[in-house]
Amino acid sequence: xxxxxxxxxxxxxxxxxxxxxxxxxxxxxxxxxxxxxxxxxxxxxxxxxxxxxxxxxxxxxxxxxxxxxxxxxxxxxxxxxxxxxxxxxxxxxxxxxxxxxxxxxxxxxxxxxxxxxxxxxxxxxxxxxxxxxxxxxxxxxxxxxxxxxxxxxxxxxxxxxxxxxxxxxxxxxxxxxxxxxxxxxxxxxxxxxxxxxxxxxxxxxxxxxxxxxxxxxxxxxxxxxxxxxxxxxxxxxxxxxxxxxxxxxxxxxxxxxxxxxxxxxxxxxxxxxxxxxxxxxxxxxxxxxxxxxxxxxxxxxxxxxxxxxxxxxxxxxxxxxxxxxxxxxxxxxxx
Amino acid sequence: xxxxxxxxxxxxxxxxxxxxxxxxxxxxxxxxxxxxxxxxxxxxxxxxxxxxxxxxxxxxxxxxxxxxxxxxxxxxxxxxxxxxxxxxxxxxxxxxxxxxxxxxxxxxxxxxxxxxxxxxxxxxxxxxxxxxxxxxxxxxxxxxxxxxxxxxxxxxxxxxxxxxxxxxxxxxxxxxxxxxxxxxxxxxxxxxxxxxxxxxxxxxxxxxxxxxxxxxxxxxxxxxxxxxxxxxxxxxxxxxxxxxxxxxxxxxxxxxxxxxxxxxxxxxxxxxxxxxxxxxxxxx
Numbered sequence: 334x335x336x337x338x339x340x341x342x343x344x345x346x347x348x349x350x351x352x353x354x355x356x357x358x359x360x361x362x363x364x365x366x367x368x369x370x371x372x373x374x375x376x377x378x379x380x381x382x383x384x385x386x387x388x389x390x391x392x393x394x395x396x397x398x399x400x401x402x403x404x405x406x407x408x409x410x411x412x413x414x415x416x417x418x419x420x421x422x423x424x425x426x427x428x429x430x431x432x433x434x435x436x437x438x439x440x441x442x443x444x445x446x447x448x449x450x451x452x453x454x455x456x457x458x459x460x461x462x463x464x465x466x467x468x469x470x471x472x473x474x475x476x477x478x479x480x481x482x483x484x485x486x487x488x489x490x491x492x493x494x495x496x497x498x499x500x501x502x503x504x505x506x507x508x509x510x511x512x513x514x515x516x517x518x519x520x521x522x523x524x525x526x527x528x529x530x531x532x533x534x535x536x537x538x539x540x541x542x543x544x545x546x547x548x549x550x551x552x553x554x555x556x557x558x559x560x561x562x563x564x565x566x567x568x569x570x571x572x573x574x575x576x577x578x579x580x581x582x583x584x585x586x587x588x589x590x591x592x593x594x595x596x597x598x599x600x601x602x603x604x605x606x607x608x609x610x611x612x613x614x615x616x617x618x619x620x621x622x623x624x625x626x627x628x629x630x631x632x633x634x635x636x637x638x639x640x641x642x643x644x645x646x647x648x649x650x651x652x653x654x655x656x657x658x659x660x661x662x663x664x665x666x667x668x
Numbered sequence: 669x670x671x672x673x674x675x676x677x678x679x680x681x682x683x684x685x686x687x688x689x690x691x692x693x694x695x696x697x698x699x700x701x702x703x704x705x706x707x708x709x710x711x712x713x714x715x716x717x718x719x720x721x722x723x724x725x726x727x728x729x730x731x732x733x734x735x736x737x738x739x740x741x742x743x744x745x746x747x748x749x750x751x752x753x754x755x756x757x758x759x760x761x762x763x764x765x766x767x768x769x770x771x772x773x774x775x776x777x778x779x780x781x782x783x784x785x786x787x788x789x790x791x792x793x794x795x796x797x798x799x800x801x802x803x804x805x806x807x808x809x810x811x812x813x814x815x816x817x818x819x820x821x822x823x824x825x826x827x828x829x830x831x832x833x834x835x836x837x838x839x840x841x842x843x844x845x846x847x848x849x850x851x852x853x854x855x856x857x858x859x860x861x862x863x864x865x866x867x868x869x870x871x872x873x874x875x876x877x878x879x880x881x882x883x884x885x886x887x888x889x890x891x892x893x894x895x896x897x898x899x900x901x902x903x904x905x906x907x908x909x910x911x912x913x914x915x916x917x918x919x920x921x922x923x924x925x926x927x928x929x930x931x932x933x934x935x936x937x938x939x940x941x942x943x944x945x946x947x948x949x950x951x952x
Contacts, residue, residue: 369810393806393841401799401833408803411738411789412811416803431793432830436800440781440790 350506351449353485355380357492358417362388365496369409371395371418373402379419379449399424403432403446410442415496421455422448422464422505426471437501438474445495445502452542452594453630453638454508460629464505468541469599471503472572478502478524479572481593481601483545484513487569490522498524507543507594508635514546514567527575533564536588536653539579541568541601544592544623544644551650554662561657574604580612588619588656592649594639597624623652669722670757679722680889686717686756691919691946693752693762695939701748701769703933704777707923708822709749711853711886711914715820716753718892719849725815728758731785737815738788738804742797743822743851744778751775751784759786795828797821798848802837805846805907816902820849824856826867832877839878844904847896848879851886853916857930874909886912919946 348356362368362384369391376382376394385392395402399420406416418425425433425448437444448467455462471479480495480502482488488506495502514530522528530545531552538548545567552563564586566578583589589609591602602622609615625642632638639645643652647664654661673679690713698704720726724737741750748768755762767773774783778792791797801819808815825831838846850870858864867873874881880900884891895910916930917923920942923932934942 369807391810395833395837396840398833398837400830401802401837404796404799404830404834405803405806405837407789408800408805408817409807410803411800412804412807414807414810432796432799435790435793436796 348485349508350482350485350488351378351380351508353488354447354449354492354504354506355383357489359383359387361493361496362391365415367413367415368496369393369414369416371402371406371416373397373399373420373424375420379421379447381417381419381447399429400432403429404436406444407432407436407440407442410444415443415445417445417447419447419449421462422451422467423462425503426464426467430470433471433501434474438476441476441500443499443501445504448503448505450508451505452507453642454635456635456638457632459632463630465594465596465625465630466599467503467505468571468593468595468601469603472599472604476500477572478570480504480524480569481541481571482506482569483542483567484511484515486513486515486518487522489518491569494522494524505542511543512546514549525570525573525575527578528567528569529564529578530567531563531565533562533586535561535563535586536590536657537564537566537582537586538590538592538649538653539566539568539582539601539605540592541571542594543639544594544649547639547644547646548592548649550646551653554646554650555653558662560659563653568601571601571604574608576608579605579608580614583609583612583614583618587617590621590623590649590652590656592623592644594644595624596627597622598627600624619656621652621656623649670726670728671721676890676893679893683714683717683721683889686721687713688946690717690752690756692943694748695934695942695946697748697752697765697768698932699934699939700766703931704748704769705745705931706748707855707916707926707929707931708743708746708851708853710918710920710923711916712746712749712820712851713918714887714889714892715849715851715912716750718889718896719818720753720757722893723896724818728786731759735813735815738801738817740789740797740801740804740817740819741779741787741791742819743794743825744791744797746820747775747777747779750779754784754786794822794825795830798831798834798838801846802834802841802843805838805843806841808845809843814902816845816847818847818849820851823850823852823854823861823867823870824864826850826870827865835874835877835879838907842905843907844900845902846907847899848907848909850909850911851914852911853914855916855925855927855930859927871911878906880906880908881911882908883911883913886914887918919949921945921949
C-alpha cells in the first residue's frame with residue numbers, strides 16, 4: 334500500500350466509506366503535493382471536505398456544475414496534477430458522462446472520480462439520486478478502471494492504490510453505514526485481482542460492493558444448516574475484471590450467482606456473463622444475476638431496498654436456493 | 669514567437685502571405701479528406717497564425733515544453749484549420765498530412781493530442797474546451813507558472829451550457845492567466861447563429877460573467893497582435909474574452925457567409941476557383 338495509513342481497524346470500522354475516502358485522501362495529500370481535490374457543491378457530503386480543510390490551496394469547488402468540474406479535472410491533469418473529483422455516483426456517471434468519456438478516458442488522463450452515495454445507498458433520495466447504472470456506463474469506456482470496494486477498509490486500500498495507478502479510475506462508494514466485510518486491513522490487495530472471501534465447492538457468489546458481506550452471510554447460513562458449500566468472490570475491480578478467478582469458480586463449482594447493487598443489465602452480472610459465454614461455459618454452468626431487475630428503484634431506507642431487490646443476505650440465499658433447486662429457509666421466526 | 673521580424677509591418681506582410689498558403693492548404697486537405705469543415709477552418713486562419721507565429725510561447729521542436737503557453741481548440745471541428753498552421757510553424761512536415769482524414773491517419777476531423785504534435789488537448793465535442801482551460805489555468809497558478817492558457821471557441825458553441833459553467837468559474841477563480849478567443853463567424857451548421865439560437869448580446873454576456881472583453885476584426889493582424897500583446901498581466905485576476913469578428917469561409921467567394929459551406933467537399937473546378945479566390949482576396 335502506498336504510504337502508511339495512520340488509522341486503526343477500529344477507527345475504520347466506525348467510519349462510513351465516504352469518511353474513510355476523505356481521511357485517506359487527506360493523508361495521501363501530505364505525501365503527494367500533486368494531489369488536488371475537486372467538488373461540485375458536495376464537499377461535505379462526499380467527505381472530500383477533509384482534504385479541502387487541510388489543503389485549501391489545492392481544493393476547488395465548482396459549485397453545482399459537474400460537467401465543468403470534470404473538464405477542469407482534465408485540465409489540472411494536463412498541468413501535471415493528480416485530481417480526485419468527488420460527487421454523487423449518479424451525477425458522476427450521467428451528468429458528467431461525456432466529460433468523463435471524452436475529456437478523461439479518451440486522452441487517458443490521470444483523474445480519479447469518487448462516486449459516493451452510489452447504488453441505492455441514498456435510500457429515500459429516490460431514483461434521481463440512486464446510481465444503478467454507473468458501473469455499466471463506465472465499464473464501456475476504454476481506458477477506464479472501475480473499482481467497487483466492498484467496505485470502508487477496502488475503500489482505504491483502493492484510494493491508497495489509486496495514487497500509483499496511471500489513467501482514469503472510477504471509485505464507487507456507498508453512503509456507507511454498511512458493516513464491514515473485512516476484519517482487518519491485513520490482506521493483499523491488487524487492482525484487477527479478485528479476492529476469494531470464502532472457499533466453497535458447490536456454488537459461487539460473485540459480488541461487489543455491499544453485496545460481498547451479504548453473500549458471505551448467506552453462505553454462512555448454508556454452512557450452519559450443513560447446506561451446500563458456497564464460495565464468495567469479491568470483485569472489487571469490475572474493470573479490468575479477473576477472468577481467471579471467474580472461470581475457475583465456474584469450472585470448480587458449476588453454479589454462479591452474481592450480486593450487485595446495480596441494474597442487472599450492464600454491471601457485474603453482465604461482465605461475468607460475457608466471460609462465461611466466451612469461455613464456452615454458458616451451457617454447463619447454472620447462472621443467475623441478482624441485482625435491480627431493470628426497474629427504477631422505489632424509495633426507503635437502504636436496508637429496506639436491499640431486501641426489496643433481494644440483494645441482501647436473505648435475497649442472495651434465496652437466489653442460491655432457486656438456482657440449486659433447494660428448499661428455502663423459513664425466515665419468519667427471525668423477524 | 670516563431671519569426672525574426674523586428675518591424676511590425678514586415679511581420680504583418682509575412683503573416684498575410686502565410687494566410688494565403690494556409691488557406692490553400694485547407695482547401696487541399698478538404699480535397700484529400702473528401703470533405704471537411706472548410707467554412708470554420710477558413711474563418712480562424714489569421715487568429716491561429718497570429719497566435720502560433722507570434723503570441724504563443726512555444727517550441728515546435730519540443731512540443732511538450734513545460735513552460736509553453738497552452739492553446740485549446742475548443743471548436744475541435746477546426747482540425748482542418750489548425751493542422752496546416754501547426755505544420756507551418758514546424759511541429760511536423762506538411763507531407764505528414766498527405767493522408768489527412770484517411771484510414772488510420774493521425775490527422776482526423778477532430779485533432780487527437782496523442783497523434784498530432786502541438787495539440788494540447790483532444791477536442792471535438794463542443795463546450796468542452798473552456799472547462800478544460802479553466803483546469804489548466806488553475807494548475808498553472810497552483811504551480812506559480814507564468815504560462816497562459818488560450819481557448820478558441822466558436823460562436824455557435826456558445827449555445828452549450830458548459831461554456832457558461834466555465835465562464836462563471838473562470839471569473840470566480842480570478843483566472844487572469846486565461847484568455848478565451850471567440851471566432852465570431854455568425855454561422856452554425858443549421859444557419860445563422862441569431863436565427864438558430866441567438867447568443868447576443870454576447871459582449872454583455874461575457875462581461876456579466878465577470879470577464880474583460882475586447883472586440884476586434886479577427887482577420888486584421890495588427891488588431892490581433894495589438895490585442896494579445898496588451899493582455900493584462902496574469903496577476904490581473906480577471907480572464908479576458910477576445911471576440912474576433914470573422915467571416916465564415918473567408919477568402920473563397922462562393923463560401924463566404926454561406927451556411928452550406930460549414931462542411932463540404934470540392935471537385936476539381938471548385939478547388940481551382942477556391943485557390944484563385946484566395947490568391948485574389950488575401951494577397952496584400
